[in-house]
Amino acid sequence: MHTQRRGALLLTAALAAALYAPSIGLAQVSPSAYTLELLHAADQEAAAAAVVDAPNFSGVLNALKDQDLGGDGVSDNTLVLSSGDAFIPGLFYDASEPVLGSAGIADIQIQNELGFQAIAFGNHEFDFGTADLAALLDGSAPGDFSALVGSSLEGLDFEGAAFPYLSTNLDFSTDTNLAPLEVVGGLAPMPAVVTASTVIDLPVDGGALEPIGVVGATTPRLGSISSPGGVTVSPSPFDANPTPAQLDALAAEIQAEVDALLADNPAMNKVILLTHMQQLDIERALAQRLRHVDIIVGGGSNTRLFDADDRPRAGDSVQGTYPEVYTNAGGSSTLLVNTDGSYKYVGRLVIDFDAAGDIDPSSYDPAVSGAYATDQQGVEDLGATGLIDPEIQAIADAIEAQIQATEGNWFGIADVFLNANRSGVDSASDPDGVRTQETNLGNLTADANLVAARAADADVVISLKNGGGIRASIGRTLVLPGGSGYSRVPTETVIDSETGAVIKPEGGISQNDIQTTLAFNNGLVLMTLTKSEIVALLEHGVSAIPSVDGRFPQIGGLKFSYNPTLPPGGRIINAAIVDDAGAVLSTLVEGGAIAGNPAETFRIVTLDFLSAPRFDDNGNFIGAGDGYPFPNTNTDPQVGEVGDAAVIARVNKVFLEQEGTRSGEATFADDGTEQDALAEYLFDNFQATPYAMSDTGRDADARIQNLVFQADRIFPAPAGDLNNDGCVDRIDYRLLLMAIRDGGTDPNLHDSNGDGAVSFADARSLVLLFDNPRGAPCGP
Numbered sequence: 185m186h187t188q189r190r191g192a193l194l195l196t197a198a199l200a201a202a203l204y205a206p207s208i209g210l211a212q213v214s215p216s217a218y219t220l221e222l223l224h225a226a227d228q229e230a231a232a233a234a235v236v237d238a239p240n241f242s243g244v245l246n247a248l249k250d251q252d253l254g255g256d257g258v259s260d261n262t263l264v265l266s267s268g269d270a271f272i273p274g275l276f277y278d279a280s281e282p283v284l285g286s287a288g289i290a291d292i293q294i295q296n297e298l299g300f301q302a303i304a305f306g307n308h309e310f311d312f313g314t315a316d317l318a319a320l321l322d323g324s325a326p327g328d329f330s331a332l333v334g335s336s337l338e339g340l341d342f343e344g345a346a347f348p349y350l351s352t353n354l355d356f357s358t359d360t361n362l363a364p365l366e367v368v369g370g371l372a373p374m375p376a377v378v379t380a381s382t383v384i385d386l387p388v389d390g391g392a393l394e395p396i397g398v399v400g401a402t403t404p405r406l407g408s409i410s411s412p413g414g415v416t417v418s419p420s421p422f423d424a425n426p427t428p429a430q431l432d433a434l435a436a437e438i439q440a441e442v443d444a445l446l447a448d449n450p451a452m453n454k455v456i457l458l459t460h461m462q463q464l465d466i467e468r469a470l471a472q473r474l475r476h477v478d479i480i481v482g483g484g485s486n487t488r489l490f491d492a493d494d495r496p497r498a499g500d501s502v503q504g505t506y507p508e509v510y511t512n513a514g515g516s517s518t519l520l521v522n523t524d525g526s527y528k529y530v531g532r533l534v535i536d537f538d539a540a541g542d543i544d545p546s547s548y549d550p551a552v553s554g555a556y557a558t559d560q561q562g563v564e565d566l567g568a569t570g571l572i573d574p575e576i577q578a579i580a581d582a583i584e585a586q587i588q589a590t591e592g593n594w595f596g597i598a599d600v601f602l603n604a605n606r607s608g609v610d611s612a613s614d615p616d617g618v619r620t621q622e623t624n625l626g627n628l629t630a631d632a633n634l635v636a637a638r639a640a641d642a643d644v645v646i647s648l649k650n651g652g653g654i655r656a657s658i659g660r661t662l663v664l665p666g667g668s669g670y671s672r673v674p675t676e677t678v679i680d681s682e683t684g685a686v687i688k689p690e691g692g693i694s695q696n697d698i699q700t701t702l703a704f705n706n707g708l709v710l711m712t713l714t715k716s717e718i719v720a721l722l723e724h725g726v727s728a729i730p731s732v733d734g735r736f737p738q739i740g741g742l743k744f745s746y747n748p749t750l751p752p753g754g755r756i757i758n759a760a761i762v763d764d765a766g767a768v769l770s771t772l773v774e775g776g777a778i779a780g781n782p783a784e785t786f787r788i789v790t791l792d793f794l795s796a797p798r799f800d801d802n803g804n805f806i807g808a809g810d811g812y813p814f815p816n817t818n819t820d821p822q823v824g825e826v827g828d829a830a831v832i833a834r835v836n837k838v839f840l841e842q843e844g845t846r847s848g849e850a851t852f853a854d855d856g857t858e859q860d861a862l863a864e865y866l867f868d869n870f871q872a873t874p875y876a877m878s879d880t881g882r883d884a885d886a887r888i889q890n891l892v893f894q895a896d897r898i899f900p901a902p903a904g905d906l907n908n909d910g911c912v913d914r915i916d917y918r919l920l921l922m923a924i925r926d927g928g929t930d931p932n933l934h935d936s937n938g939d940g941a942v943s944f945a946d947a948r949s950l951v952l953l954f955d956n957p958r959g960a961p962c963g964p
Contacts, residue, residue, distance in 0.1 A: 218394060219547075221260045222456065222533040223248060226267035226483035227525025229308065230276035230291055232591075235584035236681045237527035238294055239577045240558040243568035244530045245298060248556065250571070253534060261386045263396060264299050267483025268306025268460035269525065274660055275676060278700075279586040285327025287312075288320045289342050290579050293329075296346040297575045301373050302382050304400030304458035305351040306483055307410040314361040314413035321345045322365055322376045335578035344376040350400025350458060352380035352441040353434065359414035369441060370397075370448050380441050383449060395452040397445040399477075401438050401459045401470075403484065404430075409462075426466065434466075435473035442476055453541025460484045467520055468508065475514035478543050479533065482522035488529075489522050493550035497528055497557045506554050507533060509545050516542040529555040588687055590696030591678045595850060596866025597691040597874040601659035601672035602628060604701055606651075607732040612883035612893040618651040619736045620729065622888040624879040625701065626654060626738030632865035633708055633858060634740040637789035640840055640856075641710055645761050645769070646741045646788040648721060649858070650810050652734020653791065655703045658693055691874055693866055695852050698859050705859045706791035707841030711814070712834060715772055716782035719756060720813045727752035729890075735810040737888070744773065745889035745896045757891060758898035761786065766886065768899065785834070790814075791858065792839060799824030904936055904953040912950070914959030920947050 223245060230238060245264070253260045271277055271291035280290040295303065309317055319325035323344025329337035352369065356362040356378050369380035381400065385393035404422035406412050419433035426434070442455055455476055459467050460483035467482040489506035490496060507519040523529040532554060536547035556562055563569055602625035608616025618626050626649075634647035659674050674691035688694055699705070713721075722744055725737035729748040743766070744759035759772040770786070771779040794809040797816050803824040808814040816827035817837050840856030847855055850863030866875075882893035889897060895908050904912040906919040923934055924942065934942045937949035955962050 217539055218388075218454070218537045218541075219253070219261060220396070220454070220533075220535055220537065221253060221262040222479060222481075222521075222531075222535075223262060223264045224266065224481045224521060224531040224533070225523065225525070225527075225529075226460070226481065227269040227306070227486055228266065228291070228295070228527055229269050229272040229525050230274075230294070231272070231526060231676055232275050232587060232678045234276050234527055235580040235587070237558055239572045239580050240560070240563050240568075241527040241530060242298055242573035242576045243563050243571045244556050244558050244566055246571040246573065247566035247568035248530060248532055253552065259387075261388070261394065263384060263386070263398075263456070264301055265398060265456065265458055265481060266295070266300050266303040267458045267481045268304040268400075268402070269308045269483065270295050270300075270303055270306070272308040273311050275587055275591065275678070276583060278696075279583045279590075280327070283331050283582045283586050284329065284342065286319070286325035286342070288316070289325060289327045290583050292320050292345055293337070293342070294576055294579060297573050297579075300347050301384055302348050302350055302398050302400070302458070304460050304483065305349050305354060305378075305402045306460040307403060307406055307462070309349070310406065310410040310412045310415075313411045314359050314415065318361040318365060321349065321378070331582050332575070332578040335575055337575050337578065346375045348373050348375070348377045348379055348382050350379060350381060350398065351402040352399055353401050353404060353418045353437040354378075354406070354412070355416035355418070358416045359412070361413065362415060369399075370445050381445055383445065383452065394454075395449050397442070397449065397452055397455040399438060399441050399445065399455065399457050401434070401457065401461075403460055403462050403466075404434060405462070431466070431469045431473065435470055438470065438477075439474055442474065446476060454478055454537060456481065458483070464504075464520075464522055467522075468510070471508075471510040471512060471518045471520050473513055474518070475512060477512060477518055478516075478537070478541070479535075480518060480520045481531070482520060485522065486525050487522045488524045489555065491550040491554040494554040495557055495562075496555075497559050497562075500524065500528075506531075507548065517545050519543060519545070523555045527558060529557055531555055584681060587678060588680065590699075591692075591694045592687040593695040593852065594688045594692040595695075595698070595863045596693050596870030597689060598658065598674055598693060598870065599691055599874040599876045600624065600878045601674060602657055602693075602701075602875075603672075603879040604654045604657040610730070611881070613881035615879040615881050617732065618654045618738065619732045619734055620651075621736075621882050621890065622738065622880075622885040623651075623654075624877045625658065626651060627740065627877065627887065628865075628875060629654065629702065629858065629862050630738045630740035632862040633789050635865050635868075636856070636861035637708060637710055637840065641787060641838070643787040644710060644741075644789050645786050646718065647739060648725075648742070648788060648790050648794075649706075649738050650725075650734055650791070650794055650812075651736040651738050652810065653704050653706060653793070653858075654701055654738065656701045658697045658701055693870075695850075695863070698862050699852070702859045702862060704793065705853055705857045706793045707839055707854075708789055708856050708858060708861060709792045709795050710787060710789055710836075710838040710840065711795060711817075712785050712787050712836050713815070714782060715780070715784045715786070716778055717813070717815065718786060718788065719759065719773055719778055722746075722756050722759060723753050724812055726755055726888075733810075735812065739887055742772075743887045743889070743898055745891055745898050747891045749892065758896055760898055771899075774899070789840075792841070795837070797824065797827070904950045906934070909962075911955050911962030912953045913955060913961045915961065917947060917950055917959055920950055 278287050281287045327342040329340050332338050356366040365378045367377045367379050373382045382398050384396045388394050406417045422430050456479045457477045458481050462484035464485045464487045487503050489504040490502050491506045507521045510518045512518040523531040534553045536544045603623040604618045604625050605616040606619045608614040630647045637644040677690045678688040726746045745757045746755040756773050760768040761770040795814045797818045798806050805816045805825040815831050817832050842855045845855045849867045853859035882890045901908045906916040936946040
């Protein structure tokens with residue numbers, strides 16, 4: 185943050201000041217008329233289309249750099265800057281790991297090759313936390329470019345970011361991962377550092393230097409939409425629709441750094457602000473609140489600003505005029521520029537400054553400046569085909585090959601985000617996470633296991649697995665342009681860049697998706713368990729709540745309710761085996777007690793990891809995987825305590841995994857494994873008709889009902905039980921009268937006498953259904 189500018193960042197800052205101070209012997213130019221060329225971008229956010237658009241972007245960028253704007257044979261005064269979200273979690277990001285060694289390396293190296301001199305922090309840089317971010321910036325993420333055969337990068341190790349990341353309203357010193365990378369603001373650009381600002385000296389005639397100040401700022405809502413770890417974000421609070429006071433506070437944070445830059449550099453009178461605010465209206469407000477800021481490059485909104493000479497790409501609309509001109513708080517002009525992201529446009533602003541360092545808006549030429557499309561026509565219009573960066577092309581080719589190899593093998597489609605987030609917040613409607621509640625992805629893979637098991641043994645009625653084995657969601661989590669929070673959407677369409685063929689449709693679930701989410705690929709196991717043993721498994725599964733624990737169950741063929749406020753081991757209230765429509769087939773628990781014969785048996789499918797016996801150092805049986813109380817089925821005394829022979833015979837444990845056998849439509853995983861089960865289930869059921877079960881919060885979950893957040897719905901309510909409390913009493917009578925009076929009746933719910941209509945006659949019939957005399961409430 186700017187408050188640390190003159191603080192002691194110890195050796196790092198001292199070395200940085202010595203190494204990256206302006207060169208001695210080159211005088212800084214005194215304020216005079218000046219023409220600046222700013223080439224800019226934001227929200228690079230590589231997805232599948234980046235295998236084409238990133239190389240094209242490099243060609244357009246290089247073509248613009250090569251133009252001699254002055255026609256004098258002298259290099260133009262050019263800066264290359266970005267307003268953040270240089271990368272985003274997803275297909276392109278993940279494909280770096282098998283190709284280059286770590287996820288995200290391709291994204292960072294592309295920024296290096298493009299020659300960005302500074303990038304402001306967006307929100308997506310933080311999506312995987314600050315440990316992963318720091319490793320990408322400082323080069324400690326393991327990886328190299330040995331896969332880029334024939335490229336100049338071949339044989340080189342990944343060395344991290346060749347540019348500084350900027351943000352003046354983020355305090356990196358409070359985060360253990362980023363603090364070691366922090367240097368004071370106002371130094372010349374340094375590789376692999378985080379800081380508030382930088383000063384870029386551009387050479388001018390006579391060997392002098394023109395200092396340009398560059399400041400970064402990030403959305404103050406970073407903590408709400410990403411994972412900034414220990415980074416302190418200012419100002420706070422800051423609403424999605426900020427108040428004038430909140431905007432003033434943000435402007436004050438930025439102004440302090442701008443003022444410090446100017447104070448430290450008396451010869452400097454030009455400042456560029458790189459902002460990533462998600463909403464262009466916030467950047468518009470800043471333009472009018474700040475002093476001595478000449479240009480603002482917006483980020484995060486993907487707003488497409490064009491001038492009259494610009495050509496939008498096919499399907500893109502014009503959302504505003506490039507540039508927008510504002511009178512700032514100091515009375516001079518501030519230009520605001522913004523382009524769409526995903527490498528679709530190169531922004532170019534060529535503008536004159538007067539001798540006082542103020543922008544001359546009249547010098548803007550739409551034939552020179554604006555948003556340059558990076559589609560094939562854009563490349564051809566600039567004669568840029570031969571200017572595409574060969575290293576970026578090599579990276580794109582390698583990533584595309586990886587994407588095609590794994591994504592082209594898809595098995596089904598989902599219209600919804602499939603949730604495997606580990607945990608969420610303690611609210612009723614929050615659908616996260618797979619280790620604390622039912623999720624739609626948990627349901628999907630549990631159902632797939634059940635179907636696979638029934639193909640081997642028709643008597644199987646229950647599927648149980650642990651949430652900890654579901655490692656990743658299937659879909660994308662992102663802040664949509666102009667949005668103020670995350671949206672969760674299905675997987676993206678993957679296109680062959682040469683043929684235009686669809687490799688994977690939108691929502692497609694591929695081999696890569698399946699292998700990622702079910703990374704352990706456990707084998708499926710069939711067991712015959714008693715009713716009491718099954719209930720013990722369920723009790724164990726919810727015993728860690730409210731803690732987040734991998735034991736939490738995901739189930740199929742079963743539904744149950746539990747009360748987490750009760751002591752562990754006595755939390756299950758109702759439980760039942762159900763058919764595919766959810767109708768009860770057999771009751772396991774009712775009212776907190778095992779129903780019927782505890783020794784009654786049922787065939788289940790689970791995972792070999794969960795059911796495998798575990799032993800202490802003395803060989804004593806201590807339960808199974810994740811502590812689940814499966815019976816001891818060990819028969820080898822050399823391994824540990826041997827189970828009871830009669831129990832082992834009754835359990836009749838059958839392993840479905842067939843090592844080396846890969847039949848059916850999915851042949852990337854052995855038959856009888858959870859990956860194979862999910863792939864085959866998707867292929868058989870969700871090729872033509874997409875999976876459409878949206879994930880819900882604990883207030884609406886149907887299979888696993890947390891009674892802190894919803895009423896028990898395991899068993900159908902008795903006739904007349906309008907409030908679903910298991911009792912027909914005068915409360916239900918009043919509810920019926922109110923419904924009749926207010927006209928909000930439902931024959932399926934309120935027709936007590938079965939005549940097909942709802943009237944006061946139903947109220948008289950409901951009295952006959954009272955559980956207690958005179959409708960007294962049930963219970964104690």
